[in-house]
Amino acid sequence: MTDNQRILLSEIPKGKLTESHFSLDQVAIEKPGPGEVLIRTLILSQDAANRAWMQGATYRSALTTGQVMSSFGLGEVVESNDDRFAPGDLVGGDLCWQAYATLPGRQISPAHTNGGPLSHGISLLGVAGLTAYHGLINVPTIHAGETLLVSAAGGSVGSLVGQIGKIRGAKVIGIAGGPDKCNWVVDELGFDACLDYKDTSAPLRDLLAQQAGDGIDVYFDNTGGDILQTALFAMNVKGRISCCGAVSMYDGKPRPGPFGIPGLLVTKRLHMQGFLVSDYSHLDWDARHDLSLWAKLGQLKVVEDIIDGLENAPRGLIGLLAGDNRGKRMIRVAT
Amino acid sequence: MTDNQRILLSEIPKGKLTESHFSLDQVAIEKPGPGEVLIRTLILSQDAANRAWMQGATYRSALTTGQVMSSFGLGEVVESNDDRFAPGDLVGGDLCWQAYATLPGRQISPAHTNGGPLSHGISLLGVAGLTAYHGLINVPTIHAGETLLVSAAGGSVGSLVGQIGKIRGAKVIGIAGGPDKCNWVVDELGFDACLDYKDTSAPLRDLLAQQAGDGIDVYFDNTGGDILQTALFAMNVKGRISCCGAVSMYDGKPRPGPFGIPGLLVTKRLHMQGFLVSDYSHLDWDARHDLSLWAKLGQLKVVEDIIDGLENAPRGLIGLLAGDNRGKRMIRVAT
Numbered sequence: 001m002t003d004n005q006r007i008l009l010s011e012i013p014k015g016k017l018t019e020s021h022f023s024l025d026q027v028a029i030e031k032p033g034p035g036e037v038l039i040r041t042l043i044l045s046q047d048a049a050n051r052a053w054m055q056g057a058t059y060r061s062a063l064t065t066g067q068v069m070s071s072f073g074l075g076e077v078v079e080s081n082d083d084r085f086a087p088g089d090l091v092g093g094d095l096c097w098q099a100y101a102t103l104p105g106r107q108i109s110p111a112h113t114n115g116g117p118l119s120h121g122i123s124l125l126g127v128a129g130l131t132a133y134h135g136l137i138n139v140p141t142i143h144a145g146e147t148l149l150v151s152a153a154g155g156s157v158g159s160l161v162g163q164i165g166k167i168r169g170a171k172v173i174g175i176a177g178g179p180d181k182c183n184w185v186v187d188e189l190g191f192d193a194c195l196d197y198k199d200t201s202a203p204l205r206d207l208l209a210q211q212a213g214d215g216i217d218v219y220f221d222n223t224g225g226d227i228l229q230t231a232l233f234a235m236n237v238k239g240r241i242s243c244c245g246a247v248s249m250y251d252g253k254p255r256p257g258p259f260g261i262p263g264l265l266v267t268k269r270l271h272m273q274g275f276l277v278s279d280y281s282h283l284d285w286d287a288r289h290d291l292s293l294w295a296k297l298g299q300l301k302v303v304e305d306i307i308d309g310l311e312n313a314p315r316g317l318i319g320l321l322a323g324d325n326r327g328k329r330m331i332r333v334a335t
Numbered sequence: 336m337t338d339n340q341r342i343l344l345s346e347i348p349k350g351k352l353t354e355s356h357f358s359l360d361q362v363a364i365e366k367p368g369p370g371e372v373l374i375r376t377l378i379l380s381q382d383a384a385n386r387a388w389m390q391g392a393t394y395r396s397a398l399t400t401g402q403v404m405s406s407f408g409l410g411e412v413v414e415s416n417d418d419r420f421a422p423g424d425l426v427g428g429d430l431c432w433q434a435y436a437t438l439p440g441r442q443i444s445p446a447h448t449n450g451g452p453l454s455h456g457i458s459l460l461g462v463a464g465l466t467a468y469h470g471l472i473n474v475p476t477i478h479a480g481e482t483l484l485v486s487a488a489g490g491s492v493g494s495l496v497g498q499i500g501k502i503r504g505a506k507v508i509g510i511a512g513g514p515d516k517c518n519w520v521v522d523e524l525g526f527d528a529c530l531d532y533k534d535t536s537a538p539l540r541d542l543l544a545q546q547a548g549d550g551i552d553v554y555f556d557n558t559g560g561d562i563l564q565t566a567l568f569a570m571n572v573k574g575r576i577s578c579c580g581a582v583s584m585y586d587g588k589p590r591p592g593p594f595g596i597p598g599l600l601v602t603k604r605l606h607m608q609g610f611l612v613s614d615y616s617h618l619d620w621d622a623r624h625d626l627s628l629w630a631k632l633g634q635l636k637v638v639e640d641i642i643d644g645l646e647n648a649p650r651g652l653i654g655l656l657a658g659d660n661r662g663k664r665m666i667r668v669a670t
Binding site for chain 1: 347387393394415556559563573576578579580590592593594596597598599600601602603605606607608609611612614619
């Protein structure tokens with residue numbers, strides 16, 4: 001057997017994440033102990049939340065200096081001391097940035113692909129797809145005829161949220177960075193409009209007013225920060241905000257929240273709810289069923305942004321935080 | 336008939352509200368036109384929201400320079416050109432800071448006292464009582480055994496919210512300004528604890544940690560600002576925040592919202608909901624029934640802070656914004 005290639009988080013970033021915060025190493029593959037499973041990593045998910053884990057305890061404990069960088073991934077069981085798994089099984093878990101992971105069987109679960117490619121187990125049917133589905137269908141419940149605003153519209157979750165909104169009969173406005181990405185969101189993903197938050201010729205609130213004259217009923221917030229601020233002022237009375245993440249806040253110093261909280265919440269009687277995809281795991285079967293069906297019918301495009309090679313994981317994550325991905329970014333480690 | 340004494344909002348405050356922003360005048364009483372009703376003002380409500388109306392459009396249009404200062408009040412019908420009202424009827428509406436109000440009949444409604452004193456139509460059974468009831472029972476739904484945090488605990492709404500929380504079986508922690516008021520909240524109103532946000536010997540978060548070691552399940556926010564910030568960090572997973580008002584933000588310049596929005600909302604899956612009491616008007620009958628019953632049984636103390644004389648309305652409102660009231664502040668204009 002070969003050695004295990006790993007990428008360590010060698011330093012916790014104080015400001016922007018750079019490649020210098022990571023280092024490569026190589027160690028012997030760890031034999032699985034009682035109840036453990038050895039997994040060969042095939043594909044890793046890249047998520048803005050990876051950066052948040054470096055800031056402190058979130059829904060999981062904080063990352064620490066010197067550990068192998070954490071990441072959800074899918075892989076193939078090589079050796080198993082857990083009766084539930086056998087060599088050849090495709091499984092998912094916190095495989096981390098490494099070629100081989102040795103984990104307790106209770107920390108992994110079967111990969112869900114519903115007959116599609118393995119990457120769907122991370123994109124359409126993984127955390128990205130489930131987050132988009134639950135965060136739009138089960139947190140605020142979007143209704144036909146309403147106006148939906150989605151930030152990070154070209155990202156893994158946003159690209160699906162907007163398409164699900166269209167399937168449900170909403171008018172969908174995206175927010176993304178740069179004219180190329182915005183055009184792609186409209187032309188390829190079928191959003192009704194996409195606003196470029198990097199456009200310096202007009203304030204975002206004016207762009208939004210042009211496209212959403214009747215106001216926003218549901219805002220799916222992937223970014224926090226200034227975009228959340230702008231959305232708050234454009235919300236309709238009894239509008240609902242689904243708080244999925246705050247990518248604008250992860251890669252730098254903490255900043256205060258938007259003006260108008262809680263004033264605008266009271267005046268407009270807004271609902272603001274944070275959620276984690278795991279809160280809705282009892283509804284995952286329904287979500288995967290609908291998502292698979294919509295994709296099969298051609299109503300939902302699954303957009304994947306796959307980079308080859310474990311060594312490119314740091315660069316991939318840094319680029320993701322800068323918003324240079326289109327759809328779900330993943331690192332293919334092996335085939 | 337005598338003239339009408341009125342207090343005008345002669346200048347919109349840029350910073351703190353002072354008596355110089357108001358002026359007295361005296362005009363002839365306006366005869367009611369078709370469909371209108373002439374009302375003799377008996378008692379006026381004083382509300383932090385009065386100050387918010389000066390800042391711009393809220394759930395109502397903004398106040399303008401030179402108008403009679405707006406205020407909810409109760410009065411007696413003197414003359415009526417609306418079949419639904421007759422001389423002697425006790426009614427409520429936006430009577431404003433004046434001895435006599437002439438209003439369209441459709442803008443007034445019967446006073447609710449359920450057999451108690453007239454002031455109960457503003458305190459226990461008026462907007463204060465209904466706000467406390469709906470904002471705790473119908474917005475987040477408090478459960479027995481949970482921990483409830485209430486800001487402005489000595490105020491018109493907070494004093495009732497905490498007592499309702501106790502009736503519902505919650506552990507109740509108040510926040511108020513100054514040791515005297517805090518002692519009163521515990522000794523007189525029966526809260527389990529009351530934290531003094533003006534105490535400079537320890538940060539509020541430390542005081543809160545001492546009293547709420549198991550965290551906060553429901554936070555009833557009357558203040559916004561730094562207290563909301565502290566509460567956010569102390570909330571339990573799936574905690575609920577009922578946003579009732581933001582009194583700390585009304586009397587001065589707008590300030591940004593708390594750190595951790597939306598980050599903490601996601602991590603802890605918090606619900607944050609703004610509401611107006613009118614959203615729940617279909618449940619007002621139930622609310623008044625429960626509130627009257629609890630008061631009659633001695634489970635709920637109705638705390639009223641009544642100042643005599645219309646001319647004292649500016650001073651009363653300024654004091655309210657500084658937090659020097661205990662319970663529901665009102666101005667008795669006539670008997």
